[in-house]
Amino acid sequence: MTGTETMRAVIARGYGGPEVLEVIEVPVPRPGPGQVLIRVRAATVNPVDLVTRSGALAAAGLMAPRAVTGIGWDVAGTIAATGPGVSAFSVGDTVIGLRDLLDRDLGCYADYVVLDATAIAASDLPPVDAATLPLNGLTAHQALDLAALAPGDTVLITGAAGAVGGFAVEFAVRRRLRVVASASTSDESLLRDRGATWFVDRDITDPATEVRRLIPGGVDGAVDTAGLGVRALAAVRTRGSFVTVVGGSAPIPLRGIRVHEQWISADGPALTALIREHPTLRVAGTLPLERAREAHERMSAGGLRGRLVLVP
Incomplete structure (x- = not known):
């Protein structure tokens, strides 16, 4: 690439409803050391995108207030350029990845996105399906790691039919x-x-x-993806473990129960392992990038099975 190309990106200008989302044209970013430039084939719409856009995350102190905020965490696409020091990936590789930085001007709702090479994994899955794995799959995987349960143990998973909960059920079963x-x-x-x-x-x-x-006597542990808090904690045995993936919903660690709030982090090697597990990937539908507002409206309305995916 010559460095003069432009691309489309969806940003939130200020905070509010879907109307604050705009499609703008900006220069294609360049990858720095240890980074890759990904041509986006698919970007998933997640609940965190809605609360980022609304300003709820800024109000909660999870990100600094911004005039312009990039939207989108999940991406599937093709590497268009690599920065210095990247040897594990090459131009043309198909990958998936996770952007775990909130306070940035650009997110994955775009024609191109720059990610650290450590945040991506090679993928041979169809891009639309693959894009639904990183955020929700890693959240489930990391929550089960925090629960620290052994084969044969019992685990309660709330919100088990949701995007995170569904992965948690599958991954828990595979952990026996x-x-x-x-x-x-x-x-x-x-x-x-x-x-x-x-x-x-x-x-x-x-x-x-x-x-x-x-x-x-209760289950050995719980992964609370529905934010039930103390209602789910009561199902856990004394000195068991409890993990919530909903920020701010962690109950007091009664009865010696180990209570954790799980905060997502990008992890390319873990993504590679999850792809090999062939998890069930659910797509509720696809929309072009310029209809991001509509995607947010449909997610806010509820009733979706799976995730909406933007296709630039």
């Missing part, structure tokens, strides 16, 4: 954990097919009582 899945009753068959041993209706008033009826 016995899974109690909590979700809507309409998803019970799906989750049992994915390997869940027990199922609990998410809408019951006291899920912990039902879990303890199934597993007297």
Whole structure:
């Protein structure tokens, strides 16, 4: 590339509803040392994009307030250029990756994005499907790591039919954990097919009582993707483990339970391992980049199974 090319990118100008999203034209960024430039083939729309756009993350102190904010964490595409010191990847390689920096002018909703080479993995999956893996798959993987459970242990996974929860169920089963899945009753068959041993209706008033009826004494650990907090903690045995992926929902560590809040971090090698596990990838639909506002409106409305993906 000559360094004079321009590209389209979606940014949030200020904070608010989908109307603050704009498609702008900017110079194509250049990769620095240890970085790669990716031509974006697919970028997933995630709930974190909506709360970034709304200003909720800035209000919570998770990022500094900005006049312009880049949107988008997940990417699948092709390497267009490499920076100095990159030897593991070459121009033309198909990859997926995760942008885990919030306060930047440009995100993955763009024609091109620059990422650290340590944040990407080679991928032979269809780009639209592949783009749904990095953020949600790594969140589930890292949450299970924090739970530190052993083969044969029991784990409660709340929000088990969601994007993160679905991956958590699959990855837990592959770690030889016995899974109690909590979700809507309409998803019970799906989750049992994915390997869940027990199922609990998410809408019951006291899920912990039902879990303890199934597993007297409580589960060894819980991965709370639904933000139930103390309601899920009560299902965990004394001195068990509890991990929440919803910021600010961690309960007090009662009864000696190890309580963790899981904060995502980019991890190329882990992504490589997850691809080899052939996880179930769910796409709710695709939209062109310029219809990012519509994608946010549809996600806000709820009812999606899987993720919407922007295709530049």
